[in-house]
Amino acid sequence: MRRLLLSALLVLPLLSQADGTPTGNAAAYSAPADSAQAKGYGVLIISRERLEVASPCEIGLYLHDQLAARLFQGQSAAFNLPPGEVPLRLGLVGRGTCAPGILAQENQPLPIRAGEVRKYRIALGDAGFYLTPAPLNY
Numbered sequence: 001m002r003r004l005l006l007s008a009l010l011v012l013p014l015l016s017q018a019d020g021t022p023t024g025n026a027a028a029y030s031a032p033a034d035s036a037q038a039k040g041y042g043v044l045i046i047s048r049e050r051l052e053v054a055s056p057c058e059i060g061l062y063l064h065d066q067l068a069a070r071l072f073q074g075q076s077a078a079f080n081l082p083p084g085e086v087p088l089r090l091g092l093v094g095r096g097t098c099a100p101g102i103l104a105q106e107n108q109p110l111p112i113r114a115g116e117v118r119k120y121r122i123a124l125g126d127a128g129f130y131l132t133p134a135p136l137n138y
Helices: 002-017 033-038
Strands: 042-047 058-063 066-071 076-081 084-093 108-112 117-125 128-133
Touching: 042 066, 042 084, 042 108, 058 076, 066 076, 084 128, 108 117, 108 128
Parallel strands: 042 117
Antiparallel strands: 042 076, 058 066, 058 084, 084 108, 117 128
């Protein structure tokens, strides 16, 4: 008898929630789908492959003009970022022969969407380092 009464008391709150109406102080709020997505994060992966940039120096990744990571050959970095356009700049980090030159690299704006995973690899061109899209399994 006691067991039956106890189980009825435990099941009663579950039955009151089964109709979909909130109970007690926990009033439910349903956010629109687009605003829920805008609050998420996107993942940005930057990789420095061994053969793409033949330099023994570290390459610095600057997000919003702040040093966020240093990459040697074969390394990668991943960032959870809010949606929007993220300014990213690449540059040499170090002393001696690895010291950056006089010219500062330009920011490369990267679009980030909530729930999206984007991967880029570092490449070297006539104007310096730049990012190029890469497949996720690259």
